[in-house]
Amino acid sequence: xxxxxxxxxxxxxxxxxxxxxxxxxxxxxxxxxxxxxxxxxxxxxxxxxxxxxxxxxxxxxxxxxxxxxxxxxxxxxxxxxxxxxxxxxxxxxxxxxxxxxxxxxxxxxxxxxxxxxxxxxxxxxxxxxxxxxxxxxxxx
Amino acid sequence: xxxxxxxxxxxxxxxxxxxxxxxxxxxxxxxxxxxxxxxxxxxxxxxxxxxxxxxxxxxxxxxxxxxxxxxxxxxxxxxxxxxxxxxxxxxxxxxxxxxxxxxxxxxxxxxxxxxxxxxxxxxxxxxxxxxxxxxxxxxxxxxxxxxxxxxxxxxxxxxxxxxxxxxxxxxxxxxxxxxxxxxxxxxxxxxxxxxxxxxxxxxxxxxxxxxxxxxxxxxxxxxxxxxxxxxxxxxxxxxxxxxxxxxxxxxxxxxxxxxxxxxxxxxxxxxxxxxxxxxxxxxxxxxxxxxxxxxxxxxxxxxxxxxxxxxxxxxxxxxxxxxxxxxxxxxxxxxxxxxxxxxxxxxxxxxxxxxxxxxxxxxxxxxxxxxxxxxxxxxxxxxxxxxxxxxxxxxxxxxxxxxxxxxxxxxxxxxxxxxxxxxxxxxxxxxxxxxxxxxxxxxxxxxxxxxxxxxxxxxxxxxxxxxxxxxxxxxxxxxxxxxxxxxxxxxxxxxxxxxxxxxxxxxxxxxxxxxxxxxxxxxxxxxxxxxxxxxxxxxxxxxxxxxxxxxxxxxxxxx
Numbered sequence: 001x002x003x004x005x006x007x008x009x010x011x012x013x014x015x016x017x018x019x020x021x022x023x024x025x026x027x028x029x030x031x032x033x034x035x036x037x038x039x040x041x042x043x044x045x046x047x048x049x050x051x052x053x054x055x056x057x058x059x060x061x062x063x064x065x066x067x068x069x070x071x072x073x074x075x076x077x078x079x080x081x082x083x084x085x086x087x088x089x090x091x092x093x094x095x096x097x098x099x100x101x102x103x104x105x106x107x108x109x110x111x112x113x114x115x116x117x118x119x120x121x122x123x124x125x126x127x128x129x130x131x132x133x134x135x136x137x138x139x140x
Numbered sequence: 141x142x143x144x145x146x147x148x149x150x151x152x153x154x155x156x157x158x159x160x161x162x163x164x165x166x167x168x169x170x171x172x173x174x175x176x177x178x179x180x181x182x183x184x185x186x187x188x189x190x191x192x193x194x195x196x197x198x199x200x201x202x203x204x205x206x207x208x209x210x211x212x213x214x215x216x217x218x219x220x221x222x223x224x225x226x227x228x229x230x231x232x233x234x235x236x237x238x239x240x241x242x243x244x245x246x247x248x249x250x251x252x253x254x255x256x257x258x259x260x261x262x263x264x265x266x267x268x269x270x271x272x273x274x275x276x277x278x279x280x281x282x283x284x285x286x287x288x289x290x291x292x293x294x295x296x297x298x299x300x301x302x303x304x305x306x307x308x309x310x311x312x313x314x315x316x317x318x319x320x321x322x323x324x325x326x327x328x329x330x331x332x333x334x335x336x337x338x339x340x341x342x343x344x345x346x347x348x349x350x351x352x353x354x355x356x357x358x359x360x361x362x363x364x365x366x367x368x369x370x371x372x373x374x375x376x377x378x379x380x381x382x383x384x385x386x387x388x389x390x391x392x393x394x395x396x397x398x399x400x401x402x403x404x405x406x407x408x409x410x411x412x413x414x415x416x417x418x419x420x421x422x423x424x425x426x427x428x429x430x431x432x433x434x435x436x437x438x439x440x441x442x443x444x445x446x447x448x449x450x451x452x453x454x455x456x457x458x459x460x461x462x463x464x465x466x467x468x469x470x471x472x473x474x475x476x477x478x479x480x481x482x483x484x485x486x487x488x489x490x491x492x493x494x495x496x497x498x499x500x501x502x503x504x505x506x507x508x509x510x511x512x513x514x515x516x517x518x519x520x521x522x523x524x525x526x527x528x529x530x531x532x533x534x535x536x537x538x539x540x541x542x543x544x545x546x547x548x549x550x551x552x553x554x555x556x557x558x559x560x561x562x563x564x565x566x567x568x569x570x571x572x573x574x575x576x577x578x579x580x581x582x583x584x585x586x587x588x589x590x591x592x593x594x595x596x597x598x599x600x601x602x603x604x605x606x607x608x609x610x611x612x613x614x615x616x617x618x619x620x621x622x623x624x625x626x627x628x629x630x631x632x633x634x635x636x637x638x639x640x641x642x643x644x645x646x647x648x649x650x651x652x653x654x655x656x657x658x659x660x661x662x663x664x665x666x667x668x669x670x671x672x673x674x675x676x677x678x679x680x681x682x683x684x685x686x687x688x689x690x691x692x693x694x695x696x697x698x699x
Contacts, residue, residue, distance in 0.1 A: 070167060071179050074190045099176030100167070107183050 340659025453494025
């Protein structure tokens with residue numbers, strides 16, 4: 001098991017969901033996914049966590065750490081690139097620290113073509129920097 | 141043997157290659173490149189199966205849609221013109237077996253009258269040009285011709301196939317023709333109604349002045365005979381305007397809920413006299429036939445007109461059948477007949493064994509002044525009148541005729557939602573003494589009608605206050621506070637209506653008697669030709685005796 005690289009700061013409000021934890025830091029929504037086999041229900045839980053955090057009508061910059069994921073179902077990947085998610089996510093950065101998470105994230109990007117900008121990063125800092133660079137176009 | 145994890149990955153690949161996409165490799169948990177390959181292969185298999193199942197569902201949907209679509213769908217080889225594949229609707233129309241269609245040229249199903257048009261369309265297709273809505277007449281496997289719109293798209297993958305649709309517009313065309321006919325009848329009806337309205341005022345003047353002059357001339361003089369001729373011509377003219385009003389649905393009527401069978405029974409004896417001994421009359425009456433709301437006099441007019449028509453179609457004798465029954469017109473019927481609403485109807489069918497009518501004659505049968513009878517033998521208003529009466533009653537009339545075999549008219553009258561009322565009593569005879577001394581406020585904006593009305597009433601002893609407008613009538617009424625016994629008013633006035641004036645006067649004199657008079661029905665007391673209950677109405681053109689009788693009756697009524 002590869003350790004998660006994203007950890008919430010002490011002062012952050014952390015939403016625990018069935019798919020992992022979600023919190024807001026530096027204007028970016030962070031999610032640490034700690035489910036080995038990611039299914040649709042987990043992705044829905046994470047989306048609901050984002051809504052709880054920033055509301056229904058805000059498109060967020062999203063930084064996702066897939067550290068704990070070992071596989072992802074088609075349904076889960078399809079939902080992650082759906083119009084429903086488009087309403088919540090302005091842009092998404094993945095932190096991928098292992099070959100497995102890189103393959104999973106790549107499949108998501110190349111097969112399901114999410115309707116918002118997505119990039120893969122080896123660590124959280126360049127990911128945050130890229131998301132901050134998009135800030136003028138995003139609202140949170 | 142090499143690395144067992146590598147062997148496992150190779151094994152997974154071989155199983156996929158063998159079609160076993162349900163197999164999933166297991167990761168070691170070391171999260172290295174080999175695990176990543178296994179996860180990737182697993183996801184590829186997931187996605188492939190998902191896409192495969194979606195494709196199968198989509199193909200099944202398309203196959204179902206193709207097969208069950210109500211429109212004729214087929215593919216065409218644009219080199220040979222042969223049909224390659226056809227759906228159920230196409231088989232229903234041009235099959236019934238697939239071998240009747242597949243491999244057969246589409247041209248073989250095209251009516252010869254349309255062969256050139258089809259060739260032009262097909263030439264375009266051969267040139268790779270899509271076609272849209274080309275009208276063709278085709279012949280179906282049962283030998284019936286129908287009009288359809290052919291559209292075809294040349295397949296992108298090959299220039300040799302086209303995907304085609306044929307939309308049957310036969311019913312649409314028939315409905316279009318019927319609608320046009322209905323619109324024409326409506327327009328002619330409005331024209332006829334307007335003409336009749338103006339003529340009624342003129343006839344009122346002609347009738348009454350002629351009557352006045354006639355009364356001043358001894359019976360045994362040549363002038364008296366001449367005047368009688370004028371009066372007779374005027375009466376015939378009034379009949380004509382009455383028929384025109386009936387056709388244009390502006391005849392004033394007093395409909396009641398009546399049993400169709402009773403109406404037929406009451407007219408039957410008169411028909412026997414009218415038709416003569418050469419024509420047998422058969423009655424097939426449904427004993428539980430529904431009641432309908434209609435004016436009894438108008439119904440009699442329908443039956444008489446149809447019977448006379450039948451008699452003229454059977455100069456050597458024959459049989460006239462009158463049938464009644466209950467009918468439910470459903471949405472299918474409504475779809476193919478213009479201006480008909482679905483629902484329950486009491487049906488009257490009148491059929492004869494006469495010479496019948498050609499389709500061209502049937503198409504124009506209800507037009508006013510259209511007649512196939514020799515000049516002078518018919519006005520061409522009989523069937524037009526029937527049409528107007530039935531439409532005014534909310535019903536529908538339909539003809540079926542075959543030359544040499546006879547004609548059947550079917551009249552559908554809406555079922556009344558209540559039980560039949562008592563049959564209307566005939567109008568009471570006018571009072572013996574038509575004279576009087578009461579004061580009558582006469583409101584009429586046609587100067588000549590007002591003048592003759594005042595003269596007739598004045599000659600009969602009444603005090604007449606003539607008024608040409610609502611304002612003048614109100615002023616005269618106020619000046620003679622309490623002295624006016626009756627208001628006789630035209631309904632349609634230039635700036636107001638007789639109804640409004642009567643209402644205003646009745647504020648001060650609630651018991652004021654009122655007679656409304658009109659040659660027209662689009663107004664406040666007559667709705668779609670139906671009189672409000674308890675309204676005294678005098679139809680134009682009227683004779684002096686009609687006028688005096690109506691006035692006396694209204695004045696003598698106790699309430």
